[in-house]
Amino acid sequence: MPLTNVAITYTSGEQVEVYRFSLPATILIPLTAVFLQAWLPLHFSFFNIFDLPLLVTIGFATARRNPLAGLFTGAAIGILQDALTHQPIGLYGISKTVVGFGASSLGIKLDVENAGARFLLTIFFYGVHEVVRFSIARGLVGLHIAWSWPHELISGVANAILGVFVFMLLDRVKQRT
Amino acid sequence: MDVLGRYRNLIVLVGVLFAQVLGLAVQVKRTTDSESTRLIRVWAVGTITPLEKALVWVQTSTSYVWHNYFYLRGVRAENRSLKQEIEQMRLQQVRMSQDADQAHRLQALLAFKEQFISQTMAAQVIGGSGSEQSRSVFIDKGYADGIRPDMAVITADGVVGKIWHADPLNRHVAQVLLIDDQSSGVGGILDKSRLQGIVRGTPSGEVVLEKVMSDETVPAGEVVLTSGGDGIFPKGLLVGHVTKVAPGSELFLNIRLRPAANLNKLEEVLVVTKIDQRQAQPDQAGPARAVDILAERLPTVPPKPESTEKPAEKTAGGETAAPKTGTNLAKPPGAAASAAPDSANKPNVAPKLTPKVAPPQASANGSAATTNPTKTPSAPRPLTTTPPAAGQATATTPAPKPVKAATTPKPQTTVEDAPH
Numbered sequence: 001m002p003l004t005n006v007a008i009t010y011t012s013g014e015q016v017e018v019y020r021f022s023l024p025a026t027i028l029i030p031l032t033a034v035f036l037q038a039w040l041p042l043h044f045s046f047f048n049i050f051d052l053p054l055l056v057t058i059g060f061a062t063a064r065r066n067p068l069a070g071l072f073t074g075a076a077i078g079i080l081q082d083a084l085t086h087q088p089i090g091l092y093g094i095s096k097t098v099v100g101f102g103a104s105s106l107g108i109k110l111d112v113e114n115a116g117a118r119f120l121l122t123i124f125f126y127g128v129h130e131v132v133r134f135s136i137a138r139g140l141v142g143l144h145i146a147w148s149w150p151h152e153l154i155s156g157v158a159n160a161i162l163g164v165f166v167f168m169l170l171d172r173v174k175q176r177t
Numbered sequence: 178m179d180v181l182g183r184y185r186n187l188i189v190l191v192g193v194l195f196a197q198v199l200g201l202a203v204q205v206k207r208t209t210d211s212e213s214t215r216l217i218r219v220w221a222v223g224t225i226t227p228l229e230k231a232l233v234w235v236q237t238s239t240s241y242v243w244h245n246y247f248y249l250r251g252v253r254a255e256n257r258s259l260k261q262e263i264e265q266m267r268l269q270q271v272r273m274s275q276d277a278d279q280a281h282r283l284q285a286l287l288a289f290k291e292q293f294i295s296q297t298m299a300a301q302v303i304g305g306s307g308s309e310q311s312r313s314v315f316i317d318k319g320y321a322d323g324i325r326p327d328m329a330v331i332t333a334d335g336v337v338g339k340i341w342h343a344d345p346l347n348r349h350v351a352q353v354l355l356i357d358d359q360s361s362g363v364g365g366i367l368d369k370s371r372l373q374g375i376v377r378g379t380p381s382g383e384v385v386l387e388k389v390m391s392d393e394t395v396p397a398g399e400v401v402l403t404s405g406g407d408g409i410f411p412k413g414l415l416v417g418h419v420t421k422v423a424p425g426s427e428l429f430l431n432i433r434l435r436p437a438a439n440l441n442k443l444e445e446v447l448v449v450t451k452i453d454q455r456q457a458q459p460d461q462a463g464p465a466r467a468v469d470i471l472a473e474r475l476p477t478v479p480p481k482p483e484s485t486e487k488p489a490e491k492t493a494g495g496e497t498a499a500p501k502t503g504t505n506l507a508k509p510p511g512a513a514a515s516a517a518p519d520s521a522n523k524p525n526v527a528p529k530l531t532p533k534v535a536p537p538q539a540s541a542n543g544s545a546a547t548t549n550p551t552k553t554p555s556a557p558r559p560l561t562t563t564p565p566a567a568g569q570a571t572a573t574t575p576a577p578k579p580v581k582a583a584t585t586p587k588p589q590t591t592v593e594d595a596p597h
Contacts, residue, residue: 037226037307038315047439048309050525067186075193083221084304086341086354089214090201092308094194101190137310140198141205144359145310146380 017113019063019174029173030056030077035105038084048153051126053077055163057126059170061103062112070107074100088141095132099125113166122163126156218344226315226350229304233317237301245286278551294411296451297331298322302443303350312358312378313341314443323525327409335437336363336403337414337446351448355440356416357384364406365416372500373404384417384552386432393430395422401434411452 022031033052040047057077061070078096082089103125106112112121130152137143181188204214221546240552300316320343328340330353332479338361342352354361357378365376365386370395386401399419405412417434 031224031228034307035225035304038225038304039229039232041307042302042305042314042443053307071186071190071193075197079217080196080221080224082305083218083226084315085306085308086352086358086360087308087311087314088201088204089217089524090197090204094197094201097190097193097197101186105186136198137199140201144380148381175464 010140011151018065018177019119019176020064020177021060025173026060026146029060029170030080034077034080034084036082045100049151049158050162051129051155051159052162052166053081053092054096054099054129055122055159055166056170057100058103058122058163059167061100062107062118062167063170063174065104067101067104067108070100070102070104071097072100074098087143091137093134094136095129097116098124098132099129118167119125119160122160123156126159127152130155180480196233215344218342220354222315222344222347222350226303226347227314230317233301233303255535292374294449294451295453296449297447298324298450300324300446300448302353309382310380312355312361312382312440313338314353314355316351316353316446316448317349319343319347319349320345320349323450324351329410329414329452329560330446331414331449332438332443332446334439336410336418337438337440337443339409340448353446356436357382359441362407363410363416364404365401366404367419368400368402370399373406376401383499384434384436386419386434387429389430389432391424391430395419395430395432397422411449442493494534520584 030053033056037050037052057070057074060073064070074096075093077100078091078093079089081092081096084173085091103121106121110117110121112118134145134147137145195330200214274513282353298318300318302314303317304315316324316330324340324343326340326343330337330339336356338353338355338358339394340351341354355378356363364373365391366373367386370393372389372395374389376384376386378384389395397419401414401416401419403410403414403416415437417436419432420435421433422434423431430456504515
């Protein structure tokens with residue numbers, strides 16, 4: 001479907017489907033995402049442009065459509081990701097908290113079940129994630145993070161493409177409430 | 178109450194964000210990890226690294242079985258070529274060990290303190306940080322294996338980084354900060370010009386050499402070694418090669434490097450667990466005189482072939498005179514010893530060769546000094562000498578030495594400064 005014809009429909013709270021994930025899926029999927037994010041770039045350096053934990057955060061948040069669940073899931077995944085770096089804990093935590101909250105709030109308002117909407121949603125939240133992280137790293141921690149528009153644009157599109165497939169996988173394990 | 182219920186989500190969001198910002202601010206203020214953040218890291222590493230270790234084990238086992246039991250094509254040919262290579266290297270070893278001995282004696286004269294890597298531990302890289310901004314990797318050796326923070330990590334190709342975290346709670350895992358991370362720093366020295374600087378990573382993942390003045394000339398391709406000034410990396414380890422030099426800010430050059438070790442494809446590394454520092458001792462029993470050492474290096478010509486060419490000028494002692502160009506020519510075994518007393522008495526030869534100690538390149542490969550009259554020419558040695566057994570050749574080497582470390586006396590130091 002061409003991207004220009006993506007149907008993003010406004011729906012009321014009653015119309016949207018709300019899903020949940022089983023406890024093993026809730027624990028194992030984020031762990032697997034963080035694990036793959038740490039392991040794959042060692043063998044395939046191009047994988048650095050992807051952010052699998054971010055895609056899982058967005059996927060969980062949009063499926064559950066619960067802002068509180070979204071923000072806590074985002075915070076947990078982000079802090080886990082932070083703990084593997086040598087930088088202060090909270091950079092990914094804060095940005096993924098914001099993304100989790102935003103994605104679940106938007107999930108209530110919009111139909112995010114089709115691939116086109118998911119593609120655009122991922123690009124948007126990838127941008128939000130990077131802006132928040134960049135601001136905190138520069139403003140609060142004093143880190144010099146390089147900001148390159150072409151790099152961010154390519155990463156955003158690459159994550160959005162991968163996100164479509166990740167969301168399809170998540171669709172298989174989510175359960176209707 | 179109704180307002181609280183309506184904005185409940187927003188209030189929780191603000192609360193969670195505030196808590197994280199507060200935690201971040203506390204971490205930035207502190208130089209070391211607090212107990213809470215340390216525990217978070219320990220739990221996270223303890224959760225993720227077993228998976229990585231298991232996967233690496235499966236990968237290594239599969240690769241081992243494949244390469245050792247199935248894929249053996251061309252092994253015979255490879256074995257043959259390796260044997261030939263070993264023969265060549267044995268010959269080279271004889272020559273280099275003699276050079277090393279000579280450098281060792283010179284170092285002893287200069288009261289030169291040597292650093293030796295006396296103990297290393299091999300470790301396997303099991304995972305990364307998962308972030309482009311944090312260039313670090315995890316290895317499968319940790320606190321229980323004797324790994325401690327700030328130990329140097331190297332490969333056969335060059336410097337990799339240093340140990341960042343080695344926690345007693347994660348006994349068999351340690352985190353290595355790579356040299357291309359922006360928070361890393363390695364004391365570096367340019368091999369030929371001996372200019373010193375700091376090797377750092379940039380936010381974009383490049384490696385640069387900082388603090389080299391802009392009025393200096395640094396050619397592309399020049400080798401950068403560790404200077405030993407940081408107290409972590411022993412002197413003389415290969416860091417990388419200069420790829421680009423441009424004027425930088427604040428009177429310093431902007432020198433970009435290509436790391437010698439492939440930091441994007443790390444599989445196995447060596448952690449330097451022990452470095453010895455001791456003053457060089459001369460191998461021989463009596464004190465060596467600088468003039469004797471220099472005399473040994475005097476070039477001579479090989480035995481005159483039976484030909485009809487014009488006979489060479491004879492010295493007082495009946496030896497063939499050395500050419501003044503310092504050409505590196507082969508001489509028969511024992512010629513150096515017989516030439517030494519003669520040359521020591523020649524006032525016009527010794528001063529010409531005394532100004533500088535041969536730089537590491539000159540003594541390491543034995544070729545750099547052949548065209549530079551200000552440098553001591555390498556002692557010519559016939560490559561046809563029958564090599565001694567491997568054990569015999571290495572017995573003269575006191576300990577495993579870092580790359581080029583043992584043969585790096587300061588070029589500015591003159592032999593005259595040495596105590597006689």
